[in-house]
Amino acid sequence: MANVEQRVIAVTARVLRVDPQEIKPEQAFASDLGAESVQSVELVAMFEEEFGIEMDEDSALSVQTVGDAVRYITQVCHEQDVEV
Amino acid sequence: MTNVTKSYPLVDATAPNLIEETFDYSLPPRIRFDGPIVEYVDGQPVQFDPRELANRDIFITDTTFRDGQQARPPYTIDQMVRIYDYLGQLGGPRGVIRQTEFFLYTHNDRETLDRCRALGHKYPECTGWIRADKGDFRLVQQAGLKETGVLTSCSDYHIFHKLKFSSRRQCLDSYCAIVDEAFAHGVRPRCHLEDVTRADIDGFVLPYVERLMRMSEQVPEHLSAKIRLCDTMGFGLSFPGAELPRSIPKLIYKLNRELGVPGARLEWHGHNDFHKVHINGATAWLYGCDALNTTLFSTRERTGNPPLEGAIIEYIALRGELCGIRTAVITELADYMRSIGVPIPDNYPFVGRAFNTTRAGIHAGGLRQDERIYNIFDTAQLLGRPPRVAITDKSGADGVAHWVNEYFGLKGDQRISKIKMHKVARWVLDQYEQEHRMSAITDEELEAKVRELMPEHWAKHKGHAGSPA
Numbered sequence: 001m002a003n004v005e006q007r008v009i010a011v012t013a014r015v016l017r018v019d020p021q022e023i024k025p026e027q028a029f030a031s032d033l034g035a036e037s038v039q040s041v042e043l044v045a046m047f048e049e050e051f052g053i054e055m056d057e058d059s060a061l062s063v064q065t066v067g068d069a070v071r072y073i074t075q076v077c078h079e080q081d082v083e084v
Numbered sequence: 085m086t087n088v089t090k091s092y093p094l095v096d097a098t099a100p101n102l103i104e105e106t107f108d109y110s111l112p113p114r115i116r117f118d119g120p121i122v123e124y125v126d127g128q129p130v131q132f133d134p135r136e137l138a139n140r141d142i143f144i145t146d147t148t149f150r151d152g153q154q155a156r157p158p159y160t161i162d163q164m165v166r167i168y169d170y171l172g173q174l175g176g177p178r179g180v181i182r183q184t185e186f187f188l189y190t191h192n193d194r195e196t197l198d199r200c201r202a203l204g205h206k207y208p209e210c211t212g213w214i215r216a217d218k219g220d221f222r223l224v225q226q227a228g229l230k231e232t233g234v235l236t237s238c239s240d241y242h243i244f245h246k247l248k249f250s251s252r253r254q255c256l257d258s259y260c261a262i263v264d265e266a267f268a269h270g271v272r273p274r275c276h277l278e279d280v281t282r283a284d285i286d287g288f289v290l291p292y293v294e295r296l297m298r299m300s301e302q303v304p305e306h307l308s309a310k311i312r313l314c315d316t317m318g319f320g321l322s323f324p325g326a327e328l329p330r331s332i333p334k335l336i337y338k339l340n341r342e343l344g345v346p347g348a349r350l351e352w353h354g355h356n357d358f359h360k361v362h363i364n365g366a367t368a369w370l371y372g373c374d375a376l377n378t379t380l381f382s383t384r385e386r387t388g389n390p391p392l393e394g395a396i397i398e399y400i401a402l403r404g405e406l407c408g409i410r411t412a413v414i415t416e417l418a419d420y421m422r423s424i425g426v427p428i429p430d431n432y433p434f435v436g437r438a439f440n441t442t443r444a445g446i447h448a449g450g451l452r453q454d455e456r457i458y459n460i461f462d463t464a465q466l467l468g469r470p471p472r473v474a475i476t477d478k479s480g481a482d483g484v485a486h487w488v489n490e491y492f493g494l495k496g497d498q499r500i501s502k503i504k505m506h507k508v509a510r511w512v513l514d515q516y517e518q519e520h521r522m523s524a525i526t527d528e529e530l531e532a533k534v535r536e537l538m539p540e541h542w543a544k545h546k547g548h549a550g551s552p553a
Contacts, residue, residue, distance in 0.1 A: 038509045041481040045506040057501040 025067030146184035152379035172205030176408030179207035239279035318357030322367035351375035356387035365390035449482035477516035
């Protein structure tokens with residue numbers, strides 16, 4: 001089964017329509033990967049769906065990079081007893 | 085290089101200062117003054133203390149049925165009675181809307197007057213309007229009115245070119261004869277000084293008003309002449325330092341303080357030919373004129389009179405309390421006026437369909453966090469009109485979230501996160517990016533999409549998800 005980072009990258013690639021091979025943990029969703037306002041919201045919604053979690057809107061939308069998203073989602077999964 | 089005369093260090097803070105003594109969200113923002121205004125009249129400084137406004141009995145008068153009706157096909161009797169009833173409710177028991185004036189010439193005019201008075205409102209008091217014709221006082225007397233407006237034009241444009249008097253003295257004597265006739269009939273004359281902002285103030289206006297004051301000393305107080313200052317072409321100026329005859333401060337000073345016309349007998353009637361109509365009216369209040377003459381939604385030929393609803397909001401802002409005014413009636417009146425064909429532009433303050441609607445996503449984001457950021461006051465409470473967001477390509481997810489939450493009537497913690505609305509936000513964006521749409525999304529379209537793309541929320545807040553559209 002893919003780990004959290006692989007799943008985050010897969011979702012990001014699908015929503016932003018970029019090659020998953022080009023997505024790196026240090027990249028920022030907006031400035032490096034081109035996520036626009038509505039796409040940022042779609043990303044959070046798709047992460048929630050992918051991991052079966054509920055995220056706080058403001059906290060989730062303040063996450064800047066792919067690596068930060070991996071850490072934040074891992075933390076939320078633990079808090080909500082979701083196995084990853 | 086400009087000399088720096090003072091330095092302002094940052095006053096750091098970790099909590100916001102929302103200046104709530106002025107911006108109390110439950111009311112229109114207060115108009116507060118911190119000192120007197122100095123105006124130079126005839127080269128001498130004179131002071132006006134606007135803080136006295138809080139203690140003066142300033143009020144609003146209405147001419148929707150007279151001047152306002154000259155702009156349009158006549159209202160029906162039923163329409164006028166309905167509007168009068170609304171005015172009574174709006175102005176409240178303290179008579180903030182103190183008077184409204186009627187034509188008296190036709191059977192319909194008189195029936196309207198009778199039916200309005202039969203409603204039993206103490207305010208607004210019904211007054212008349214007649215031409216400067218002695219015979220017309222019979223109409224006023226027969227109608228049982230205590231006061232009537234009388235047209236007494238003041239500028240030489242009117243005196244010589246319109247009314248064809250051969251001299252100012254002949255004109256003044258003619259006007260005074262009419263006023264005498266009013267006194268004789270037991271009717272208070274309200275002398276409408278037409279075109280006063282284009283008149284010779286020292287040469288005609290002041291001598292005329294001085295004579296009216298002397299005549300009024302000979303009759304009981306309730307008959308003493310009132311003075312309506314008619315800025316017929318909208319030439320009046322509010323700026324300190326402006327010259328007569330256009331200066332509103334100087335004009336009121338001369339009548340009020342030099343000739344002793346009490347503020348309660350001074351009324352300002354403006355026109356909007358230069359976009360100054362509302363502020364000129366408020367300026368008249370400020371400098372000593374107690375009555376501000378208005379029409380609902382500024383209806384009038386050409387560019388309009390001071391808007392009554394604007395004067396209401398100004399009144400509350402100056403007073404700092406509602407004073408018995410029922411502000412929600414403003415919205416009811418606007419809905420009614422639209423229903424009888426009176427056009428009100430979408431961006432018209434306080435009542436236009438879009439007056440508190442934002443289209444920018446960044447503003448919608450502010451509204452979503454705290455509606456005070458982009459709403460002028462609590463428009464939901466005072467006008468029954470919560471702030472809204474019109475959905476376009478600029479609205480973003482914040483705009484969609486604001487629209488949806490308002491649509492479902494959700495506040496505070498009940499509000500749905502914009503994350504849950506991503507499909508609706510995507511549909512909106514695709515309308516512009518994929519479909520190349522050029523118009524705003526209508527409420528009906530968005531309602532249908534919310535129902536389709538957020539069925540669980542629809543079911544929870546609007547009924548059963550499976551029910552037919």
